[in-house]
Amino acid sequence: MVSFRVRGRVYRRLVCLMFACFVLTLNGCGSDSSSSTTSTADEGDRAKIAFVTNQIASFWNIAKVGAEDAGKDFDVDVDVRMPADATAVEQKRIVEDLISGGIDALAISPIDADNQIELLNNWAEKIPLVTHDSDAPESNRLMYIGMDxxxxxxxxxxxxxxxxxxxxxxxxxxxxxxxxxxxxxxxxxxxxxxxxxxxxxxxxxxxxxxxxxxxxxxxxxxxxxxxxxxxxxxxxxxxxxxxxxxxxxxxxxxxxxxxxxxxxxxxxxxxxxxxxxxxxxxxxxxxxxxxxxxxQDPYSYGYKSVEVLKAILDGDNSVIPEGKFVDIPARAITKENVDEFWDDLKSKMGS
Incomplete structure (x- = not known):
């Protein structure tokens, strides 16, 4: 399965390289346009990872920051989508648009896991798929990232x-x-x-x-x-x-x-x-x-999802745990520790 996905990325890169060669042929091998065409080829090979939530919420804004930070650290394009209508139908529309648009991997928090298994399995046949925040344990997702x-x-x-x-x-x-x-x-x-x-x-x-x-x-x-x-x-x-x-x-x-x-x-x-x-x-x-x-730790949900999907796209399946569960433990926050927790959260959000 992974080799199929890697072949898809290689194919896309070949298309970009063919386009670059075509431009070079038109402009001459020694022309100044060679730097821009190289950039085009590089952009075509840059992995595209989607992070899909189950609705719009402040919780997910934190996860978005984590996913985007990981995108910068691991040199991938990250597309975070939050369904305005918190339904499985809207989630399906979003994911299918993303797949049609050429994403390489998907992290998703299923809205209705039991009734989305067939969909999840279909998507997992096309691209690496992990669940976060809420699992779909009966599906063919590669792993679940979140708390118990x-x-x-x-x-x-x-x-x-x-x-x-x-x-x-x-x-x-x-x-x-x-x-x-x-x-x-x-x-x-x-x-x-x-x-x-x-x-x-x-x-x-x-x-x-x-x-x-x-x-x-x-x-x-x-x-x-x-x-x-x-x-x-x-x-x-x-x-x-x-x-x-x-x-x-x-x-x-x-x-x-x-x-x-x-x-x-x-x-x-x-x-x-x-x-x-x-x-x-x-x-x-x-x-x-x-x-x-x-x-929870939504920042880590976003960050870890992008990190492991990038590794899998690069052919490193060692990031998939034996139990297919990446545990990011929950914490109880009370008056005794709220200031410390909130200060750390603000620093992650850049505020």
Whole structure:
């Protein structure tokens, strides 16, 4: 498979070289145009790597910086695409346009892994493909780059217990559960509160109240990746369940939406526990309105994706781990370490 891809790059280079020779023939072998035609050939051989996300979010802006930094370090062209419409249909359109445009490799965060397997396998037949942030383990992707979402979910569950040591009613919020990372992240939270041992493959249904000792998980609100919907659903939940003690946002935009909801409903007593490193969430931790958040490392997702794909394009398959998983561990951020974390994040973003 890799040799096929390399042959594709060699073919493109030959086309560029033939074009360069044609220009030289027209202008004379000793003409000044030789430097520009050499540049054209070099540009034709420069690898083109696409980094496709699952939606537009501040989280992905950080990943974009990492991918573009790797592009500079490894001398490749990087094209970062974020679907404005967070659907598998829009993701398919974007990727097929990229492939038609001549990309050499693809890193993607699948929106609906179970129903995208055939598509992913089709793309993986054409170019090297890795998943990041959210995996599609049943597909033929070369590897998954990201954190263990179930473990991260359990870390979030521990933050909830810290916020509510005496227990209480809890509402979970997330974009959608079709993504592999969503299911595992949510299940990790539930299993910690229920007191279960590790059960990453299980999936408690939505719509049912889950009671576990002193904790009651009221439900999981789904917003399909739309922050305004997340805010509205949170406001409705606060009205419907006046005894809510904590609300948990499992996607990057969820905690800011929850903060808006508790403000509009005048419920500053509700504890907010978050996921990811949105600036509003981090400021909330500093201000005391957010208990804590579990952060990933989107910068490394972007950087590592480009790094390994460039190596694979160059014929180095040693970058593919035996387990096909590049673990970039999550961290829990609270008031104790938020300043250090935020300073490091700002330095990576150049601010």
């Amino acid at each position: 979402n179930y473990t991260a979910g359990r870390m979030c569950g521990e933050l909830i217990k810290k916020a509510l040591p005496e227990g209480g009613e809890i509402m979970l919020t997330i974009g959608r559960l079709a993504q592999d990372n969503s299911k595992r992240r949510r299940q990790g939270v539930i299993d910690v509160l229920v007191g279960r041992d590790s059960m990453p493959e299980s999936c408690d249904p939505t719509g049912d109240v889950i009671k576990a000792g002193k904790y009651t998980i009221l439900d999981t609100l789904l917003d399909q990746g739309v922050s305004t919907v997340a805010k509205q659903k949170a406001e409705d939940a606060i009205t419907t369940y006046p005894k809510i003690a904590a609300m948990v946002g499992l996607f990057a935009y969820n905690p800011p939406a929850l903060l808006q909801a508790i403000k509009s409903q005048n419920r500053p007593d509700i504890k907010i526990i978050g996921f990811d490193e949105d600036e509003i969430t981090l400021q909330g931790i500093k201000d005391g309105t957010v208990t804590g958040t579990v952060v």
